[in-house]
Amino acid sequence: MDLKLRVWRQKDANSKGGFENYDVQNITTDASFLEMMDILNEQLVNSGQDPVAFDHDCREGICGMCSLYINGRAHGPDTEVTTCQLHMRKFKDGDTITIEPWRSGGFPVIKDLMVDRSAYDKILQAGGYVSVNTGGVPDANALPISKIDADEAMDAATCIGCGACVATCKNSSAMLFVSAKVSQLALLPQGKVEASRRAKAMVARMDELGFGNCTNTGACEVECPKGISIAHIARLNREFLFATCKE
Amino acid sequence: MTKLNSKIPEGLVAEKWDNYKAHQKLVNPANKRKLDVIVVGTGLAGGAAAASLGELGFNVKVFCYQDSPRRAHSIAAQGGINAAKNYPNDGDSIYRLFYDTVKGGDYRAREANVYRLAQVSNDIIDQCVAQGVPFAREYGGLLDNRSFGGAQVSRTFYARGQTGQQLLLGAYGALNRQIEAGTCKMYNRTEMMDVVVVDGKARGIITRNMVTGEIDAHFGHAVVLATGGYGNVFFLSTNAMGSNGSAAVKAYRKGAYFGNPCYVQIHPTCIPVHGDFQSKLTLMSESLRNDGRIWVPKKKEDAEAIRAGKLKPTEIKAEDRDYYLERRYPAFGNLVPRDVASRAAKERCDAGYGVGTGQAVYLDFKTAIERLGEDKIRERYGNLFQMYEKIVDENPYKTPMMIYPAIHYTMGGLWVDYELQTTIPGLFAAGEANFSDHGANRLGASALMQGLADGYFVLPYTVQNYLADELHTPRLNPEETKEFIEAKDEVQNHINKLMNINGSRSVDSIHKELGHIMWDNVGMARNEKGLKDAIEKISALRKEFWANVKVPGSANEMNPELEKANRVADFLELGELMARDALHREESCGGHFREEFQTEEGEAKRNDQDFTYVATWEYKGSEASPELHKEDLKYEAIEVKVRNYK
Numbered sequence A: 001m002d003l004k005l006r007v008w009r010q011k012d013a014n015s016k017g018g019f020e021n022y023d024v025q026n027i028t029t030d031a032s033f034l035e036m037m038d039i040l041n042e043q044l045v046n047s048g049q050d051p052v053a054f055d056h057d058c059r060e061g062i063c064g065m066c067s068l069y070i071n072g073r074a075h076g077p078d079t080e081v082t083t084c085q086l087h088m089r090k091f092k093d094g095d096t097i098t099i100e101p102w103r104s105g106g107f108p109v110i111k112d113l114m115v116d117r118s119a120y121d122k123i124l125q126a127g128g129y130v131s132v133n134t135g136g137v138p139d140a141n142a143l144p145i146s147k148i149d150a151d152e153a154m155d156a157a158t159c160i161g162c163g164a165c166v167a168t169c170k171n172s173s174a175m176l177f178v179s180a181k182v183s184q185l186a187l188l189p190q191g192k193v194e195a196s197r198r199a200k201a202m203v204a205r206m207d208e209l210g211f212g213n214c215t216n217t218g219a220c221e222v223e224c225p226k227g228i229s230i231a232h233i234a235r236l237n238r239e240f241l242f243a244t245c246k247e
Numbered sequence B: 001m002t003k004l005n006s007k008i009p010e011g012l013v014a015e016k017w018d019n020y021k022a023h024q025k026l027v028n029p030a031n032k033r034k035l036d037v038i039v040v041g042t043g044l045a046g047g048a049a050a051a052s053l054g055e056l057g058f059n060v061k062v063f064c065y066q067d068s069p070r071r072a073h074s075i076a077a078q079g080g081i082n083a084a085k086n087y088p089n090d091g092d093s094i095y096r097l098f099y100d101t102v103k104g105g106d107y108r109a110r111e112a113n114v115y116r117l118a119q120v121s122n123d124i125i126d127q128c129v130a131q132g133v134p135f136a137r138e139y140g141g142l143l144d145n146r147s148f149g150g151a152q153v154s155r156t157f158y159a160r161g162q163t164g165q166q167l168l169l170g171a172y173g174a175l176n177r178q179i180e181a182g183t184c185k186m187y188n189r190t191e192m193m194d195v196v197v198v199d200g201k202a203r204g205i206i207t208r209n210m211v212t213g214e215i216d217a218h219f220g221h222a223v224v225l226a227t228g229g230y231g232n233v234f235f236l237s238t239n240a241m242g243s244n245g246s247a248a249v250k251a252y253r254k255g256a257y258f259g260n261p262c263y264v265q266i267h268p269t270c271i272p273v274h275g276d277f278q279s280k281l282t283l284m285s286e287s288l289r290n291d292g293r294i295w296v297p298k299k300k301e302d303a304e305a306i307r308a309g310k311l312k313p314t315e316i317k318a319e320d321r322d323y324y325l326e327r328r329y330p331a332f333g334n335l336v337p338r339d340v341a342s343r344a345a346k347e348r349c350d351a352g353y354g355v356g357t358g359q360a361v362y363l364d365f366k367t368a369i370e371r372l373g374e375d376k377i378r379e380r381y382g383n384l385f386q387m388y389e390k391i392v393d394e395n396p397y398k399t400p401m402m403i404y405p406a407i408h409y410t411m412g413g414l415w416v417d418y419e420l421q422t423t424i425p426g427l428f429a430a431g432e433a434n435f436s437d438h439g440a441n442r443l444g445a446s447a448l449m450q451g452l453a454d455g456y457f458v459l460p461y462t463v464q465n466y467l468a469d470e471l472h473t474p475r476l477n478p479e480e481t482k483e484f485i486e487a488k489d490e491v492q493n494h495i496n497k498l499m500n501i502n503g504s505r506s507v508d509s510i511h512k513e514l515g516h517i518m519w520d521n522v523g524m525a526r527n528e529k530g531l532k533d534a535i536e537k538i539s540a541l542r543k544e545f546w547a548n549v550k551v552p553g554s555a556n557e558m559n560p561e562l563e564k565a566n567r568v569a570d571f572l573e574l575g576e577l578m579a580r581d582a583l584h585r586e587e588s589c590g591g592h593f594r595e596e597f598q599t600e601e602g603e604a605k606r607n608d609q610d611f612t613y614v615a616t617w618e619y620k621g622s623e624a625s626p627e628l629h630k631e632d633l634k635y636e637a638i639e640v641k642v643r644n645y646k
Ligand SMILES: Cc1cc2nc3c(=O)[nH]c(=O)nc-3n(C[C@H](O)[C@H](O)[C@H](O)COP(=O)(O)OP(=O)(O)OC[C@H]3O[C@@H](n4cnc5c(N)ncnc54)[C@H](O)[C@@H]3O)c2cc1C
Pocket: B040, B041, B042, B043, B044, B045, B046, B063, B064, B065, B066, B069, B071, B072, B073, B074, B075, B076, B077, B078, B079, B080, B081, B163, B164, B190, B191, B192, B193, B226, B227, B228, B229, B238, B239, B240, B243, B244, B246, B247, B283, B285, B408, B409, B430, B431, B432, B433, B444, B445, B446, B447, B448, B449, B451
């Protein structure tokens, strides 16, 4: 199929960006969205132009590196997939596709469609772990964990840190991302020990970094490629409240 | 003169690691702070090593090319991680895991290393659970296990189909804790461009900031490379787009010997190639072979009708299906090791029984769904089935998956001794980047085990042992040290050279061409003529690259084409080295199959008499042939046999 692309181009963080139009031809429906972008870039390189910069690595929906706002939706029109797993069969011949970077104060643009998500690392550095050193830990089967809790912890743990939730939220809130980690660890006995301390530290770091508040619009849940549920935000609030009550 | 000294400790194989630890040198807590360690890579090996060294109190600088350490390629591992816990009480033990790994590697791995790996495997599971890794559990609350190829026990721990992700996030958490504590300093989007050697020892690295293009020098008393595998030499592989062999190649050029470059693993269950525009291949985890049965039509006319779209696989009766693995290998069936399963698929397809494009076989869940119900299958493999459906647009609960072998893992890598030290003192290599513990073929679920073993439980001891003698080495100032200044200039020149060629071919077009040469001649089946051809063709392609590649943009900005060009330049060198190694190894073993050396039934024929050694290659300059050095392998605890899975 033939497509018209409207792509956000921006030289670097300090430049002003704008849309450029490109045509691509003969794209098969079996190609992934990023393969379509590869074809565009090959075309640009061959005609002496600067290719479009975008983040990607695993191309199988797990590393969380790809992003892209496609026709006004984070990770495009398909549900529960990342941009790299989106396939061109979701589009029609002659479509115009608008491609933008994540738009959020917390994620400044680096170039074209690439953004800086290091704020996510910083939030996790504040406490997104169990404070144990290597070695000297108990046997793995010493503490039985109910399958239900383990499964729910796993649901939360599947967050890939892509940033779609922030990009979609009108408040640029990182609550879904933060709650996924807080919830995962609070559900497990190993993480429970420091659960409220963790919640408090991570929320404080999130605020410091300029992410907005959660007003329960639920938009994040809809666009999350891993189906992380906003129920985790409720658990985060519980741990957070507990932490502030103790003070 | 060879520098190969494997430094295997004294004693029985089961006592060596304890002996080592009992006698290794230590650094006292106050002194650790004065010692700098550079860790390149934040996958399981690098992430675990950096966190553990930081916890000990060393000053650690950590590098990765992604925008966050959490995105290292380990994140993509699906199926599971092995350990000798014997929780299912099915006869597993440290010895059995050790034995299976050596046998699986076709008797081309170093016994002492493999034994240590099996020993620390249990500590890994304990560590990960303590970090909050949500492994799959039974209703009783205890950990669940599944089986992987090459084993007759269930020893694989897993977190749905996302085991690598969960293990990596565990290591990433530990690393984050050290970053917060100030012992580790993280450099994201920073690519290592060279190793700096001062007075014969590794003392640092040169890096390129991928956002600004800035070239920097970093000092370390020791350097650890945990930069992953080089499967992307083949262009198409299951590896991430950015996975590369550059760090290893740069170290090789600086004097680190490269071990067994020709040993690559071709994974039997990947989604088949479907077009020219394709950028990567997607793995369907080996764990699927627990419940999926592999087959092709028994009759050629059925295969032809399927390829022509006139017949559906579901219409073929049970008696007309050839479950060829179950037929050829009744003892292991669908769970034979990867190299065996891959070759068997190729054999059927070459004989005209392939489906899809002709280069595909079926992986069928019908029997399992009848036995266990669709829900159970969804619980076990839901995310893989979803991934398959998104890519292929077919529902694998209703119709069998189509799969074909693809490049997946590199057993070869930088040669290391028992301490994981390369032939450059102070330069360590861990995880997939070293030539490792897997001999000529890696068993499923053993790479995660090896990465974490190296990172959590081996390097913290061996790097410390090395650093104990470095206490009096002052921190060098890269701005004022000749070797750093020269290395930085070399990197700058290399980049300028790439930028200035300004030819007419895109980097990808050359990379794809290299991939075709590799797949056709240095892939699943190799022979003398094909390998000689490959060496010639790659050498010509290398010339073409340096005369005619086009890198747009400038070097002082974010420039993904420049990053790719730098990697492809190294792949061209590596591809040639792999072909050379494959040509010299006149036997078939593990992932290395030479058509001239096979039994009448088409099984690999080893030549233990002449080839029971690790082939390591020393760089001799860009125009000269590398020199071969051999590390002889001795088997004391295990009797070397013909590998048999019948
Ligand atoms: C799809 C897939 C599924 C798999 N499933 C399994 C499984 O189920 N079980 C199993 O045991 N194994 C599995 N494997 C294999 C296993 O995942 C890998 O071998 C292992 O994770 C490698 O870990 P690593 O730490 O050595 O390297 P990686 O995780 O590849 O990390 C490499 C690191 O090095 C960095 N790096 C590389 N080059 C540079 C450079 N020049 N400068 C700076 N940084 C650099 C990267 O940024 C990254 O941080 C799978 C592999 C694939 C591809």
